[in-house]
Amino acid sequence: MPVNRILFVFFWMICLGQPVLAKTELPSEDEILKTTNVALKYLKESDFEKSLIVSRVALQQALMAKNNNLIAVSYNIIATNYNEFSEFDKAIFYYKKALSFANKTTNNVLKNRINNNLGNVYCFEKKLYKKGIEYYIKSLEYSKKEKDTALVYLINLNITWAYFDIDEFKLAQPYFDYIKEHHKERSNESTIVVFNMLNGMYYSHIKDNAKAHSYFIEAIRRGITGAEKSDLLYSYIEYSMFLDKIGDHKNAYKYIIKHNEINEKIYNEEKLKKAERAGFNLELDEYKRQIGKIEIEKRLQDQSLKKSRIIVLLFILTSCIFLILIVTLYKNVIFKKKSNAKLLFANEELIKAKEQAEEASVLKTQFISTISHELRTPLYGVVGITNMLLEEHKELARSQHLSSLKFSARYLLSLVNDILQINKIEENKIVLESWTFNMSDEINMIKNSLSFLSQKNNNQITVIIDPDIPEYLIGDKLRFSQVLMNLVSNALKFTKNGEVNIIANLVEVIGKANFIEFQIKDTGMGIAVIDQDKIFEKFVQVGRNEEDYQGTGLGLTIVKRLLGLFGSTISLESNIGKGTIFTFTIVFEHDLEKTKSIINEIQVDLTCNQMFKVLVVEDNLINQIVTKKIIEKNNYSCTVVDDGYAALEILDIEDFDVVLMDINMPMMNGFETTRKIRLKGIKTPIVALTAFDKDEITDEAISAGINDIIIKPFESVKLFKIINCLIVETKNVG
Template sequence: MFSNVPIAKTDTLSRKAILKLTSKATNSLSEFKFEESLTTARLVLRYAIDRKDDYLVAKSYNMIAANFEAMSEVDKAAFYYKKGLAYADRTTNDSIKSSLNNNIGNIYCFELNNLDEGVDYYKKALEYSTKINDSSSIYITKMNIAWAYFYKGNFEKGKPYLDFINKHHSNFGGKSTVVTLKMLNGMFFTNQLEFDKAELFFKNAIKLGQGVSEKSDLSYAHQEYAKLLMKKGDYKNAYENLLLYNSIRKSIEDSNKVKRANIVGVNLELDEYKRKVDTIENEISLQDISLQKSRIIVVLFIIALTVVLLLLYNVYKNNNFKKKKNAELIIANEKLVIAKEKAEEASYLKSQFVSTISHELRTPLYGVVGITNMLLDEHKELADSPYLSSLKFSARYLLSLVNDVLQINKIEENRIVLESLTFNMVDEINMIKNSLSFIAKSHENHINISIDPSIPEYLIGDKLRFSQIIINMVSNALKFTNNGEVNIKADLVKIENKAHFIEFNIQDNGVGIAEEDQEKIFEKFVQIGRKEIDYQGTGLGLSIVKRLLELFDSTISLKSKIGHGTTFTFTIAFDYDPIKTTELINKIQVDLTSNEIFNVLVVDDNKINQLITRKIIEKNNYKCSVVDSGMAALEIVDTAKFDVILMDINMPLMNGFETTKRLRQKGVMTPVIALTAFDKDEIVEEALSAGINDIIIKPFEPALLFKMINQLLYKENQTELV
């Protein structure tokens, strides 16, 4: 979108100096120097207010808002644009009025998804530009209107504006608009299914965009070109263009620049507070609303904490139960046969207990995680709330705890089989480092990585189990280290045929482990040092690591000294086969998000789950219908057509398996995804026999659900569960 920030000229010396500062802020913004631009704009605002110059105040707010828009701070950008417009309306300068209305139109159309209100602002901008005969501003605003209509898929309304900018580009356009002009033509011809014409325009836009310093329009050209290529079935080139789009956006959105600029933004907000003229009644009202939200967050946090304590109590009871059974077996040795039967029964009960508890916990966890995300989406002002952050962390910690218990149970029952997948070890370790950055930051630690360059780029092995080992080891080191470092080191120590033996060292300079405790730490539920410091955890992490390494035919050793840190060492053999690696990589399918609007049916008897699942689906612009029973699902498919069905398993009267069987008997072949809190391994066979196409476990990442839906609807892997 094109922001219109004009610069006026005056013969007055002091006013001219202020305008020169405004020009400096504009130039800094064009170079994405947000901190410098905001600092200068803040200074201009102070001078303008001192002079009581409404025009200069409006220009200052326009520049401040443009910075926040570039940093994707949409709410702040809209606030400052409207504040600037309020001052501009006090002046007789139609140029600044046109500029601010144009920029507010950009916010509503492209950020707030309110096309009608955005176009109203654009039309106001056109009125002012036409009044002063500013052809350049008219051209930019009409280009934005065409883009907004195309962005929403309304090519019929956008076509007259495209015709205008095509006709007048040579007179009023220029290098700053030509890339967008070509891209808009490409979007139009893509919609008209004239793919060859569209492709020429996109390629021309990309070529021109590579020759200018401002790369934002070039990134959008790559994005729209990818959509065309996807429609043509050229998924590889579409994927490459999306990679280029992401790369350019990443280079533009420099997190350090944004972070420093946010500091200046805070100062701007402080200035605003000093100048605010809100009444005391409004302040009291806002405080009451904030207090009410805080109370809600505290209640939710207490609920989550209670669930965590209940789980820990159940885990403790389960551990005591097992110890008691072992003691009974030793005492009653003469009754070995009877004791063996009791032990088998106890093991079965434990598995059933873990499975039941996991299912019963995942269902409310789905609600906690979902409602937390809904609060963040619907109440942006709570994004920085420590209570909401604590709630979200507690929910994730509880989910991790449930998964740890299930993991131990699966290992003990020998239900884990290692897979052979191609993966990049460096990428996996770096991804783990990023995912653990929150723990590292909370303990003020640094994570260092050292990878032997002789290790091949792609290895073959079970990357999921490998990642679990590294995550558990590094997170354990971070928890017992403060103001220190955790080093991850990988060295190639031996090659036998295709097997590459890689030695891993996880080293920290934390509290260390006493020699008498070093053998205990790999036992379940053991936590050394609990008496002195409250380290979070259940004592399952290192036990899981040891057992997973046994699956890799490996062992783990450690060296440690109290107060001098700990080093864990283990070796894993991965295969290296360039031919097989190439075959596996070529089989990887590119997951591109579809532009189609699919109609989804949700079958779930839980009202909270219905609400959360509907929010997730509708947020992705899919249509959603919800029924609360299997019978209702059988009735609604007779009157409506759906692209995919999300089926809960545990429902009264008729469960998800039986409902799916009856759908298939009626001839309904719509793909069905089981949306359940059961462990996948427990229901996969029954799901297949019932006609269910795939399974996803609650709570889940929305991206995983939509990837699964796209794969099923485009007939990728639809005949087998993944």
């Protein structure tokens, strides 16, 4: 193995030389370093599972503190864990993540160590010597900047070894000359074996067999007396190859045997260390199973003795019953023949009815999907052009006609989304997810987002949260927020000059399960008793004869269906003129360890102000105008083409940073266009800009090579955040 390969991970002390961050409410540098120390301790003890868990916590803290130095250190520890149990592809991935953050710092020692680690993995594990040597050379440059002579010698040694392994002795010459020149003052016990072995390889190459033999023997002697036996293995192999080359096949075989003996010993020692704990547990489990089997056999024998006493009686009784059954069965067979004929006919009718129902369900889904797409496409144009008019002609900002147009488009879009949502629930296409979230943050975010509606009707929103509720819970926060949003907006809509309360109380804790009761109370117009059973039905709107309250009539239906997915029900108390109280209970999990495992990585905001080139592939003329206007308004360069063929042609002659791809296009759709782009070897990020529902096209989009999906109409902030992240990620990987 390469010299001191694993040693390079333990360099957290480097961070102490960097400027200390100003103290904030975020984790301090000392706190993060303490967490890093624990991860390193577990790594030294080969407890990789605990080391990974703790190093990921350190990574979260470093990301929150935006400390690139410590982020790189955390990633490097994670990579070394994977390297230790031979997950080399994962190790390379996390080493590169570490390097991307290290490159944002001025810490040359940190950059040097990570580059060297990558060189080791590529050269001596993946056998990709060219790529590995590139990382070694980068590491060497940083070592020279820091004037770290010991490291300069070590990296020259590794580069020489890599070049010798691929018979590139001319390319290795300057590095080989350096280690020979500085050997006396900079070599140590961990490098002396490799130094002598490399000399043996070199003199074997130039056919100076006497010197080659002398150096190989010295390398083997040093390896036998030294503590590190892996380099002795390499010396045996290289010396055996040299002996075979000069015709001494007998001794060549002899040293192969010695290599195998040492290799087997090392392998068995490592294997025993890794298997010791697991083997003990397996043996204990096997012992328990054997005891269990003996106890079960004993119980069975006891039961058998008891049962044997009544077997004779049961046999006689069974014989009598059997005779009676034969007579009865004979009569039943005749009867069943007649009944089966009728059942077969009825089954055929049921199968036909089932097939018709399934066909109707598919047609319903296709119809809803098609209608939603056909409505969203023009709505994108209406909303986009309305926004353009309001931005370009400030004098129209108070126009009632333009405001009505924008409101109507938004209202129609809300109707389409509600219909799609209720259809997904009815077809069991929604599966609850597990996310870590802060209950207080979610509720206050909903309160803030509905502030405009509360001001419109002169209402006040009050939030009351039980302090016993844990800070972090695990559950589907998106569906929970949707339930709360519908109920609170409904309360605000039917309340004027009043108050809406959002109350959350912890009512019971069983293990890790927290039962939280929520109440949405308002002082509004109330619901008559006769109408209370109707309000959860689709498209029902109570009270519209008195005042025209806008809405689809699907909000409470969606609430009831979503709560069903949570395993909960909703109840209400209401009287005309006295307000309404909606009550429901949801069980959320509280588990700190699971929370840490769910949050593996915190998304880092990679947006920037750099000018990027955007290609828009869109066949609808109005949508072309709207999309191009949005992009150019944000200082991006935008080129528009009408179809997939035009996109392929322009990508052959011009480079773009991102492609916004419509899906439903004539001649060649967005999926097929993307596949042809990927077949050309073009790695440019592609974002689907479509009116289709995201769940309908996700699988096909991924298989075609599309990087992300944005549904029209969209928020421009979300669009630019996504394309900026994709562009920066692609440039970093490249």
